[in-house]
Amino acid sequence: MNITSQFDSGNIHVISAEDPNNIKLSINKDNQSEFYQWFHFKLHSTPFVNHLIHIENLAESAYPDGWEGYQAVASYDRDTWFRVDTEFNGDTLSIDFTPEYDNVYFAYFAPYSYERHLDLIANAQMSFDCKHELLGETLDGREINLLVIGDENDSEGKHKIWITARQHPGETMAEWLVEGLLKRLLDDTDGVARALLDTCIFYVVPNMNPDGGVRGHLRTNAVGVNLNREWQSPSLEKSPEVFHVLNKMQSTGVDAFFDIHGDEALPYNFVAGSEGNPNYNER
Secondary structure: OEEEOOOOOOEOEEEEOOOOOOEEEEOOOOOOOOOOOOOEEEEEOOOOOOEEEEEOOOOOOOOHHHHOOOOOEEEOOOOOOEEOOEEEOOOOEEEEEOOOOOEEEEEOOOOOOHHHHHHHHHHHOOOOOEEEEEEEEOOOOOEEEEEEEOOHHHOOOOEEEEEEEOOOOOOOHHHHHHHHHHHHHOOOOOHHHHHHHHHEEEEEEOOOOHHHHHHOOOOOOOOOOOHHHOOOOOOOOOOHHHHHHHHHHHHHOOOEEEEEOOOOOOOOOOOOOOOOOOOOOOO
16 A cells, blocks of 8 residues: 655645555645645555545644535546545544545545646637736746736727636635636637627636645645735745736736635635725725
């Protein structure tokens, strides 16, 4: 039996893994941070033998309430993910599972890999309505990608709509949402999308935090900075992701801004308050 997380977005620490009925694991903290909650690992073991996996020390994780009623996801092919029997006792998450194949992957949510992100950017740029712009680099040297959808040469009077996702890298559902959004916006047979592009230009950053995603972080970038708290005074030394995106926002203007996140408990889409926006009013 072997457990590894040495791959894109992998995160697990093996405490003991000799007995299939008593596997003990824990989650590594984000680099230079106290946040931890995201896990992603592969189990190589004997098929059709029951395995009981315990992930310990979760009472001090970033969002302990998120484990209540939670079910982990698993996959054999890293494409189709399904829920598995999971229980939480207040500190330990227990996964009860009998694999059908030699290898099975487990994760906090369905992962959105950096390779899939690169494919998303590459495919989107091939649309007539889309232009890719490189805003800068992260601290680990990865690209900060912007997709501009709509004709900037015909922008007078059009609304500037900004959409960012995955400031918190462990909230992978945010980039899955953006993938679906792009599929519709770039579909030249979609009447709703065509109507929107008549009046709007979309500026989309599908992944604000690729370093954190690849490193298997929950909430922070390469140096443990929570990008969601950097917008007042970002820096190239700590938060180049926000620094470059904010500079571009200031040059284009912003009529509406959707910052896509994810939630462990609520099974629907919702809009959080925007009272901190200086233009926020009763309307």
